[in-house]
Amino acid sequence: MKVGVVEFFGTNCSIDTYNFFKDENELIFINQYQKEYIELDLLVIPGGFAFSDREYEGKITGEFTINPGKQALKYPVINFIKEANIKGVKLVGICNGLQILQHMKLLPGKFEENDSKKFCSKIVNCTFNFNNIKQDFNVPIANGHGKLVFTDDELQQLKDNNQIFCTYNNHNNGSTENIGGIYNENHNIIGLFPHFERVRNLDDKLLLKHLLYNLFIENYDIKLHYKITQELQSEHISYKSTKSVLKNLYTKNNSVIVPPGENAGILDIGNGYCLTLKIESHNSPSKINAFHGASTGVGGCLRDLITMGSRPIGILDFLYFGIDDNSSKLLDEAVKGISYYGNTFGVCNPCGSLYLSRNYNKNPLVNVFGVGLMKKDNIIYGNITDENQLMILVGARTGNDGVGGASMSSKAFDDDTDLEDLEKNIQKGDAFLEKLLCESFLELNSYHLIEGSQDLGAGGIACASMELVERGRKKFNKNFGLNLHIEKVPIKCEMEDYDIIISEAQERMLIVVKEENINKVKEICDKYDLENAVIGKTNCSGCYKIFKNKKLIYIENFKNFKTPEINYPQKLTLVKDKGGHFTSNYELFSQYDSTIGCRTIYGRNDVKYTDKQKYAILDIPEANEEVCITFGNTFDDCYKTAIKLKYKPKCILNCLNYGVPDDIINNLRIFMEDLNKKCFEHDIPIIGGNVSLYNKTGDKNIPDTPQIVMISLLK
Numbered sequence: 001m002k003v004g005v006v007e008f009f010g011t012n013c014s015i016d017t018y019n020f021f022k023d024e025n026e027l028i029f030i031n032q033y034q035k036e037y038i039e040l041d042l043l044v045i046p047g048g049f050a051f052s053d054r055e056y057e058g059k060i061t062g063e064f065t066i067n068p069g070k071q072a073l074k075y076p077v078i079n080f081i082k083e084a085n086i087k088g089v090k091l092v093g094i095c096n097g098l099q100i101l102q103h104m105k106l107l108p109g110k111f112e113e114n115d116s117k118k119f120c121s122k123i124v125n126c127t128f129n130f131n132n133i134k135q136d137f138n139v140p141i142a143n144g145h146g147k148l149v150f151t152d153d154e155l156q157q158l159k160d161n162n163q164i165f166c167t168y169n170n171h172n173n174g175s176t177e178n179i180g181g182i183y184n185e186n187h188n189i190i191g192l193f194p195h196f197e198r199v200r201n202l203d204d205k206l207l208l209k210h211l212l213y214n215l216f217i218e219n220y221d222i223k224l225h226y227k228i229t230q231e232l233q234s235e236h237i238s239y240k241s242t243k244s245v246l247k248n249l250y251t252k253n254n255s256v257i258v259p260p261g262e263n264a265g266i267l268d269i270g271n272g273y274c275l276t277l278k279i280e281s282h283n284s285p286s287k288i289n290a291f292h293g294a295s296t297g298v299g300g301c302l303r304d305l306i307t308m309g310s311r312p313i314g315i316l317d318f319l320y321f322g323i324d325d326n327s328s329k330l331l332d333e334a335v336k337g338i339s340y341y342g343n344t345f346g347v348c349n350p351c352g353s354l355y356l357s358r359n360y361n362k363n364p365l366v367n368v369f370g371v372g373l374m375k376k377d378n379i380i381y382g383n384i385t386d387e388n389q390l391m392i393l394v395g396a397r398t399g400n401d402g403v404g405g406a407s408m409s410s411k412a413f414d415d416d417t418d419l420e421d422l423e424k425n426i427q428k429g430d431a432f433l434e435k436l437l438c439e440s441f442l443e444l445n446s447y448h449l450i451e452g453s454q455d456l457g458a459g460g461i462a463c464a465s466m467e468l469v470e471r472g473r474k475k476f477n478k479n480f481g482l483n484l485h486i487e488k489v490p491i492k493c494e495m496e497d498y499d500i501i502i503s504e505a506q507e508r509m510l511i512v513v514k515e516e517n518i519n520k521v522k523e524i525c526d527k528y529d530l531e532n533a534v535i536g537k538t539n540c541s542g543c544y545k546i547f548k549n550k551k552l553i554y555i556e557n558f559k560n561f562k563t564p565e566i567n568y569p570q571k572l573t574l575v576k577d578k579g580g581h582f583t584s585n586y587e588l589f590s591q592y593d594s595t596i597g598c599r600t601i602y603g604r605n606d607v608k609y610t611d612k613q614k615y616a617i618l619d620i621p622e623a624n625e626e627v628c629i630t631f632g633n634t635f636d637d638c639y640k641t642a643i644k645l646k647y648k649p650k651c652i653l654n655c656l657n658y659g660v661p662d663d664i665i666n667n668l669r670i671f672m673e674d675l676n677k678k679c680f681e682h683d684i685p686i687i688g689g690n691v692s693l694y695n696k697t698g699d700k701n702i703p704d705t706p707q708i709v710m711i712s713l714l715k
Helices: 016-021 072-074 077-084 094-104 154-160 204-214 222-232 283-288 290-307 324-343 420-425 431-446 461-475 497-502 513-529 635-644 661-682
Strands: 001-007 026-031 042-045 053-056 065-066 089-094 110-112 118-131 133-143 147-149 164-169 179-183 187-190 255-257 265-270 273-281 313-319 348-356 365-377 389-395 452-457 481-485 508-514 531-539 543-548 552-559 601-602 615-620 625-632 648-657 688-692 705-713
Touching: 001 016, 001 077, 001 204, 016 110, 016 204, 026 077, 042 077, 042 094, 053 072, 053 179, 072 077, 072 094, 072 154, 077 089, 077 222, 077 273, 089 094, 094 110, 094 187, 110 265, 118 179, 118 204, 133 204, 133 222, 147 154, 147 179, 147 661, 179 615, 204 222, 204 552, 222 461, 222 497, 255 661, 265 481, 265 625, 265 648, 273 290, 273 648, 273 688, 283 290, 283 324, 283 365, 290 313, 290 324, 290 365, 290 431, 290 508, 313 324, 313 431, 313 615, 313 625, 313 705, 324 348, 324 365, 324 431, 348 601, 348 625, 365 625, 365 648, 365 705, 389 431, 389 461, 389 513, 389 688, 431 508, 431 513, 461 481, 461 497, 461 543, 508 513, 513 531, 625 635, 635 648, 635 661, 661 688, 661 705
Parallel strands: 001 026, 001 042, 042 089, 089 187, 313 348, 481 543, 648 688
Antiparallel strands: 053 065, 110 147, 118 133, 118 164, 164 179, 179 187, 255 265, 265 273, 273 365, 313 365, 389 508, 389 531, 452 508, 481 531, 543 552, 601 615, 615 625, 625 705, 648 705
16 A cells, blocks of 8 residues: 655654555655645544644744644645545544544534643544444543534434544533544545544554544445454464563574474484374364364364474373263263374374363363474475465365364353354364365375465465465565465365355365466366365565455555553452363273384283373384383472483473463463573473463463473483
């Protein structure tokens, strides 16, 4: 978007306005003597005594009267503004800018001095109306003549045509019905007194900017944009509550090839081989439908390993369930789901843990750990590498299952929440299809056809494609962008645009390929009978755009799309465990195939195994190595077991299962600071993790339940 900012002599808000819009591709100042028209998409007339409240009879050294904005009409730029309006350029006038637009008869009504007869500067709460999306913001005002006045006929017309853009909620300066901003009749001009460009809260600033921009895109669906933005900024996707806790972890040493930030962490095990490692939670889905919730938890974990270019060789599951009848049913279904997916895919499940306590009656936890094996030379990263690369959706057709799953997992449940109504948010997996996806992916990788890849989980196509571009931007320091075309997405049924974009339907991946390799890629995907479609192309625009049949339906600037961290009160809220215990339950877990692949040296099926021996050992003959996987709720649980078994600890992963952030964030911070300290002291980096918050129903949080997995090598 090309944005112009009008600057008069004496303007003191032009810099604020410029900074508000500065992340756009092209932004220019236009001075008061500008005559020649410049092509623009948006023209902003800022305020801040910008054109002097004085109207002079001659030169500015002469006599004057107080008439804010009137002096501006004497300068050539006014004709520029008129021509811009005729050519369809969208206009925004802020404070004095609104007054000028009223002087020019481009906006209705008039302004007068505040009823207080005093200049007023304060933060006020306003409701902004973005074409029927109403949003409250705390915004500064700074004016002495900020009273908007309309006749009865003008007011009625404003209401009939939905032309009221802004109203004050806690401020009364005498404006008609507390109006603080208006549209023109065609909704392509906005004038308002609140200084939105001075908003400092980053979350509010970004949302304001998004909504304002989208007003100026022809026939743009603001509600769609807002829904997508809210989904992508949910806790489950953005980690906004825990960013500050996680950003300083000890994550690298000479053994770590890929630290956190990719689809999976990667550990060097020697002889040219490495392990891909991933841990996931699928707690809320498993509460609603334990079979599908648990099975797709396995599927998502496996896809992360595949996406890096590895073949999965093992999974472990860590379950925390209640002790009432409903919990027993959920546990049975969860184990069936894990068994179905792992067995059908063909990956061993040698070990894990089950903890039973009444504290999990209403909030069961399903955590899944996965390990894959690959050669170091075949690693695929989750980023684009250049412009003019094709983004291909491979795997299953997109369906309505899993729509809004991230938002659902980013809030607590009420005691009376209708779980059946939430079934639509639950993904349903097909493990056989994932097996085909794995084999096709490994074959594509053997020909080095994949430039980058990302599996589709939370946030669907939108989140996966954004991650690919965002990582590429950071890695190569280029202004990458992307154009997506959702009409090209293979779908199972008729779907709304939002559902196609956000669906978390399983067994799908986005792969990035060079244009010259597209035929070979399609040939291999067709061989495995997988859906495949080119749905996007990379560029260097810096913008993320989604189209449907050539119509722009979503736009985002990568520089702007940053979810702010949230700081919560530092309080301790401890939930005491009540009579919980670990159990082996051999009969229940005999459903897992623990021997496929002939890698299990030690696990649940060993005659010496008890529920106190929380470890598994896998054989890696390719690298002449053994991997010991120890697990528990603390660093010491894992470390002591590994040392006792005479294995060398190399790295850990964590899955942080907690209640709502308001209650537990300091508990989580203290735990992670202690964990990080021990990891640093023992040179055992944290190379992967997962955060699951909002595990609360009614007024009851789960106990703090961190799950730790440590990887150790024999040699």
